[in-house]
Amino acid sequence: MRFQTDLHKARGLGAAKSGVHHWIIQRMTAIALIPLGLWFVYSFIVLVAAPYEKAYEWLSSPWAVSASILFIVFMFYHGYLGMKVILEDYVSRLFLRWILIIFIKLFSIFMAALAIVSILFVFQASAASPVGIHPLSCIRIHSSSSPLGLLPEFLKPEGSIFRVKARL
Structure with a gap:
């Protein structure tokens, strides 16, 4: 035991x-x-x-x-x-x-x-x-008091739809 x-x-x-x-x-x-x-x-x-x-x-x-x-x-x-x-x-x-x-x-x-x-x-x-240019250096940013002012120019709405503009 x-x-x-x-x-x-x-x-x-x-x-x-x-x-x-x-x-x-x-x-x-x-x-x-x-x-x-x-x-x-x-x-x-x-x-x-x-x-x-x-x-x-x-x-x-x-x-x-x-x-x-x-x-x-x-x-x-x-x-x-x-x-x-x-x-x-x-x-x-x-x-x-x-x-x-x-x-x-x-x-x-x-x-x-x-x-x-x-x-x-x-x-x-x-x-x-420089300040005001997107780090990719191809998008110019325009700031304003509206929230859309923070968007790149080619993404801003025109009318009721978003249109993408190609930049060459």
């Missing part, structure tokens, strides 16, 4: 201890997203009502670009971690689960890279182009 406690029998049968790292990283990204998200919402609210030149000046700031990139990285990584947990918990077929996890990971990386490249493109172009 062997005298063993329940604790001795249970050793080695618990979690693989890999979930703790995932849990901590998800909480860290959530904590980082709180100030970054508040900053992003505040900036968005301020820039929506601002003229084009103000938004252009904001995108020219290295601090705004750095904070935007951090927000994008943390947001997509946090979203990936959350979607991975959902897929692991609710998709029962192992092959489908791993295909979906790989897809979500590649999609998150692609979208984050696209957003970062776009932000860096606008930042790089803003240093080279």
Whole structure:
């Protein structure tokens, strides 16, 4: 007869201890997203009502670009971690689960890279182009007090429909 406690029998049968790292990283990204998200919402609210030149000046700031990139990285990584947990918990077929996890990971990386490249493109172009010209240097922006003043000239409505004018 062997005298063993329940604790001795249970050793080695618990979690693989890999979930703790995932849990901590998800909480860290959530904590980082709180100030970054508040900053992003505040900036968005301020820039929506601002003229084009103000938004252009904001995108020219290295601090705004750095904070935007951090927000994008943390947001997509946090979203990936959350979607991975959902897929692991609710998709029962192992092959489908791993295909979906790989897809979500590649999609998150692609979208984050696209957003970062776009932000860096606008930042790089803003240093080279004068105020009032779109960073692509092919669209002249006319600002006025109306919301339509923020649209490029070829997208402004004429009458009741939008007409796109080709510029050669």
